[in-house]
Amino acid sequence: MASAPTASARKGSGWFESWGGMAIGFASFFVIWHIAATWLVGSALFPPPWPVFLRGIVLAREGLLQDQILASLSRIMQGFLLGSILGVPIGLAMGSFMPVRKILEPYTEFLRFIPAVAMITVAVIWFGIGEESKVFLIIYTTIFIVIINTATGVAGIARNKIRAAQSLGASRWQIFLHVALPATVPFILTGMRLAMANSFTTIVAAELVASNDGLGKMLWDARLFMQIEDIFVALVCLGLLGFLVDRLFRWAIRTFAGRFSPLL
Amino acid sequence: MSLVSLRNVGKTYQSRLGAAYTAVRGFEMEIEPGEFICLLGTSGCGKTTVLNMLAGFEMPTEGSISIGGAQVQGPGADRGVVFQGDDSLYEWLTALENIEFGLKMRGVAKAERRDRAHRFLELVGLKGQERKHPSELSGGMKQRIQIARVLANEPAMLLMDEPFGALDAQTRSVMQQELLRIWQETRKSVLFITHDIDEAVTLASRIGVMHAGPASKLKGVIPVSISGERNRTSDDFIAIYRQVYGMIREEVALAMQRQG
Ligand SMILES: Nc1ncnc2c1ncn2[C@@H]1O[C@H](COP(=O)(O)OP(=O)(O)O)[C@@H](O)[C@H]1O
Numbered sequence: 001m002a003s004a005p006t007a008s009a010r011k012g013s014g015w016f017e018s019w020g021g022m023a024i025g026f027a028s029f030f031v032i033w034h035i036a037a038t039w040l041v042g043s044a045l046f047p048p049p050w051p052v053f054l055r056g057i058v059l060a061r062e063g064l065l066q067d068q069i070l071a072s073l074s075r076i077m078q079g080f081l082l083g084s085i086l087g088v089p090i091g092l093a094m095g096s097f098m099p100v101r102k103i104l105e106p107y108t109e110f111l112r113f114i115p116a117v118a119m120i121t122v123a124v125i126w127f128g129i130g131e132e133s134k135v136f137l138i139i140y141t142t143i144f145i146v147i148i149n150t151a152t153g154v155a156g157i158a159r160n161k162i163r164a165a166q167s168l169g170a171s172r173w174q175i176f177l178h179v180a181l182p183a184t185v186p187f188i189l190t191g192m193r194l195a196m197a198n199s200f201t202t203i204v205a206a207e208l209v210a211s212n213d214g215l216g217k218m219l220w221d222a223r224l225f226m227q228i229e230d231i232f233v234a235l236v237c238l239g240l241l242g243f244l245v246d247r248l249f250r251w252a253i254r255t256f257a258g259r260f261s262p263l264l
Numbered sequence: 265m266s267l268v269s270l271r272n273v274g275k276t277y278q279s280r281l282g283a284a285y286t287a288v289r290g291f292e293m294e295i296e297p298g299e300f301i302c303l304l305g306t307s308g309c310g311k312t313t314v315l316n317m318l319a320g321f322e323m324p325t326e327g328s329i330s331i332g333g334a335q336v337q338g339p340g341a342d343r344g345v346v347f348q349g350d351d352s353l354y355e356w357l358t359a360l361e362n363i364e365f366g367l368k369m370r371g372v373a374k375a376e377r378r379d380r381a382h383r384f385l386e387l388v389g390l391k392g393q394e395r396k397h398p399s400e401l402s403g404g405m406k407q408r409i410q411i412a413r414v415l416a417n418e419p420a421m422l423l424m425d426e427p428f429g430a431l432d433a434q435t436r437s438v439m440q441q442e443l444l445r446i447w448q449e450t451r452k453s454v455l456f457i458t459h460d461i462d463e464a465v466t467l468a469s470r471i472g473v474m475h476a477g478p479a480s481k482l483k484g485v486i487p488v489s490i491s492g493e494r495n496r497t498s499d500d501f502i503a504i505y506r507q508v509y510g511m512i513r514e515e516v517a518l519a520m521q522r523q524g
């Protein structure tokens with residue numbers, strides 16, 4: 001692919017830059033956690049990493065951990081994809097046509113200040129404590145960020161890009177397809193990345209409040225039964241999942257959309 | 265008949281707050297086929313305004329512009345535009361894809377447009393850079409892509425808005441020579457905007473000097489009849505330079521006065 005040389009040139013030169021530094025960073029995190037838990041706090045309420053790890057293994061052996069992770073992840077993925085699929089065209093329309101922008105701006109400007117977390121109660125009343133309410137909340141938390149980023153991207157396209165296409169003989173539709181859309185791809189992807197981070201926050205909050213499974217539910221149950229290590233297993237899982245999903249996202253952007261934005 | 269004629273052209277910009285600014289008024293000019301016209305004027309005098317109207321990006325608020333006898337209604341592939349900055353290039357496309365953009369839009373078959381894009385890429389001296397993206401190329405190379413992109417589309421006319429303004433003196437000089445060579449090969453009509461007298465005398469077959477704004481128009485047109493290679497130190501070069509300088513000096517002083 002044409003973008004391959006760009007991508008590899010941007011990566012760090014050596015093994016250290018690509019993996020070594022990160023490994024040391026993660027290792028130091030667990031070392032500090034261990035020191036803090038064992039010597040600074042020394043309380044049963046703050047377990048060091050090793051017992052948490054062992055507890056995680058036990059939960060994984062029983063298949064419980066995977067179930068919770070899958071429950072949360074599948075909700076995130078459904079809501080995130082639906083929210084993006086809805087948000088991108090709305091954002092494109094808002095950024096391209098002033099009247100559409102004027103009509104829809106009140107919605108986006110009003111609703112984006114009501115956090116998804118605040119919508120949990122309404123969602124549960126409307127959709128019950130099953131999947132629907134969670135997916136609704138993830139769509140809600142995704143869609144506005146994607147819309148706003150997409151609209152900003154379209155509206156910010158350099159005027160000369162459009163003008164150049166016009167005087168090269170492109171039609172309006174071609175300009176949309178071959179100029180406006182690709183010029184906006186980096187903004188769309190940035191919006192989706194931010195939305196993904198929000199989805200994690202939202203799903204945990206929703207599952208804490210009302211759910212039969214998921215990592216949030218696991219946190220809540222562990223608190224009820226004072227299984228302190230389970231709480232930490234869930235927390236570590238959230239961190240790791242978020243990290244991995246974000247990496248995956250960046251990798252996908254670089255591999256499939258690197259040519260749209262050499263800087264992402 | 266002239267290829268292009270601008271008759272009594274005026275442009276008044278309306279600001280959002282209701283204030284009006286007349287940038288150009290009573291602008292008259294004819295461009296013959298195959299001519300290389302340099303439009304020279306102080307910064308802010310309305311050069312870009314004239315070019316934008318000719319390109320069809322802006323409509324004149326007075327007078328009329330016609331090309332080949334037909335009124336200009338909007339942008340069209342008969343007028344290729346080279347912009348001052350590099351923000352008109354498509355970062356997500358390679359150099360080659362940028363050059364074939366117009367051909368693709370106009371439905372030229374893939375094999376043929378590849379072929380033509382390659383030819384123009386070589387013509388502007390970018391052989392070997394076809395798979396690079398604009399972000400990987402220098403300012404001079406990016407301007408060459410713009411020029412090749414426009415040439416590959418085979419417009420009747422080139423409109424160039426200070427295309428070398430951002431280049432260093434060395435690159436600029438090389439690009440001027442290449443543009444001259446291309447112009448001599450293709451014999452297209454060129455409207456080339458610059459605020460650099462030296463550049464105008466190097467390139468033009470006629471130089472149009474504009475008044476300082478507001479309500480600017482042509483102050484005079486100077487034919488450049490230097491045969492063969494133009495040499496900055498030759499007598500006829502210097503004579504024309506002096507003549508143009510004399511015309512523009514007062515306008516520079518005026519412009520500075522008006523800006524306070
Ligand atoms: N869209 C616009 N709205 C209002 N004023 C403008 C606009 N474009 C240009 N002008 C004004 O018109 C004058 C001429 O501008 P321009 O044609 O860009 O000058 P030049 O290219 O010679 O430097 C300037 O005073 C500029 O501020």
Ligand SMILES: [Mg+2]
Nearest residue numbers: 311312313425
């Ligand atoms: Mg200008």
